[in-house]
Amino acid sequence: MPTQSCDTTALLLRFIDTSKDGxxxxxxxxxxxxxxxxxxxIFCLEDICTDGCNFADLVHHAFTQKRGLNIEANDIDDWLSYVGTVRRKSEFRLFEVDLVDGRWMLFSEHLLDSGELLVHTKDITRQKVTESRLKRSNEKLHHLALTDELTQLANRRSFVESVESELARCQRSEGFVTMVVMDLDYFKNINDQYGHHGGDEVLVHVAKSLKQALRQYDIVxxxxxxxxxxxxxxxxxxxSxxxxxxxxxLIAQTPLHYEGREIYLTASLGMTCRPCDVGFEQLYAEADEALYMAKGRGRNRVDVYPSEQTHELIA
Ligand SMILES: Nc1nc2c(ncn2[C@@H]2O[C@H](COP(=O)(O)OP(=O)(O)OP(=O)(O)O)[C@@H](O)[C@H]2O)c(=O)[nH]1
Incomplete structure (x- = not known):
């Protein structure tokens, strides 16, 4: 019945106009x-008459008012050219867009056979905020799982993983790799003399010295x-x-200033150098053996594992 259909259309229009979706x-x-x-x-069209406006006009209007879509381009026409390569190119398109005011919208576009484009937008700001919080806590958890809490250096697991992936990367190259294992000397005495807290401060201090002495791409x-x-x-x-x-x-020359006193410390180091096709276990075991030699030969020294690559250093 015509009256009913009219009412339905009016109702539908009211429903659409008061909807939270665009x-x-x-x-x-x-x-x-x-x-x-x-x-x-969304396109801040409150103040303009939209009759005759096309999509490019809408975007230009919002862009000049620094509102609407968050367009990270200096030249709006370049951006519109890019959009022209994807818009109206398929029957259906779904994409997320952030607005200058911080809101996020999920856009869907339906292209009809007759050429009309029906656009629907849904505010997804809350989901995006939750998503980014979740992402941040996952990153934090990942960081915690791989980092030594006290010194903020890589922990054992992360060190092994990084070295193994570095070894895999350089497998086919002709170069050499080096492992150095370092152990502080008489650290038990430091703990006994300055307490566990003093010992912890020494470990943090040593970690800083290591970062200072090494290059950014060395793994420690x-x-x-x-x-x-x-x-x-x-x-x-x-x-190496x-x-x-x-x-x-650096460790021997840089005492830690702790509670008005200077804590001097030394470290013993063992190193090995091998071609890139060596495995982690072998590399670590050889460096550890050299460290054992350094401890036995009086500490505060670097000893080198004897191999084809290091014989010149030992001779
Ligand atoms: N403060 C502190 N002490 C630690 C930590 N982890 C291990 N230690 C202590 O480090 C000391 C290591 O002692 P030892 O293995 O006897 O070695 P050392 O006294 O350094 O002697 P050498 O290695 O032979 O020169 C022990 O007293 C441990 O309790 C830590 O995270 N913090």
Whole structure:
């Protein structure tokens, strides 16, 4: 019945206009022929007459007012050219968009055979906020799982993983890799003299010295207790020994100022240098053996595991 149909249309229009979702219809020439309140709000069309406006006009209007879609481009026409390569190119399109005011919208576009484009938008700001909180806590958890809480260096697990992936990466190259294992000397005495807190401060201090003495791409970790390990990728034995000596000297020359006193400390280091196709276990075991030699030969020194790559250093 005509009256009923009229009522239904009016009701539908009222429903659409008061909806929390946005609705817009563009004709085959991309002219906006229908929009509800939310849609007009997104493109900040409250103050302009939309008759005859096409999509590019709407975007230009919002962009000049620094409102509407968050467009990270200096040239709006470049952006519109890009959008032209995806818009109206498929029957259905779904995408997320952030607005200058911080809101996030899920846009869906239906292209009819007759050329009209029906656009629907849904506010997904709350989901996006929850998503980014979740992402941040996952990143934090990931960081905690891989980092030694006290020194903020890589923990044992993370050190092993990083070295193994570095070894896999350089498998086919001709270069050399070095492992250095370092252990503080008489650390038990430091704990006994300055307490566990003093001991912890020493570990943090040593971690800082390591970061200072090493290059950004060297891998360093706290393996446990007062033991640290350094991996130098693509580094020959001579350079590696220089690095290990630099670390040893820096630690010996840099006392920690703790509660008005100076805590002097030393460390013993063992190093090995091998071609890139070596496995982690072998590399670590050899460096550890060299560390054992350094401890036995009086501490505060670097000892080198004897191998084809290091014989010149030992001779
Ligand atoms: N403060 C503190 N002490 C730790 C930590 N982890 C291990 N230690 C202590 O480190 C000390 C290691 O002692 P030892 O293995 O005897 O070695 P050392 O006294 O350094 O002697 P050498 O290695 O032979 O020169 C022990 O007293 C442990 O309790 C830690 O996280 N914090």
């Amino acid at each position: 609705y817009g219809v563009f004709d085959a020439n991309d002219k906006l022929i229908f929009s509800n309140y939310v849609f007009r709000d 970790g706290r393996i446990g207790g007062e033991e640290f390990a350094i991996f130098l990728g693509q580094t020959d034995a001579v350079t 020994l220089e690095v290990a000596e630099r670390v040893r000297a």
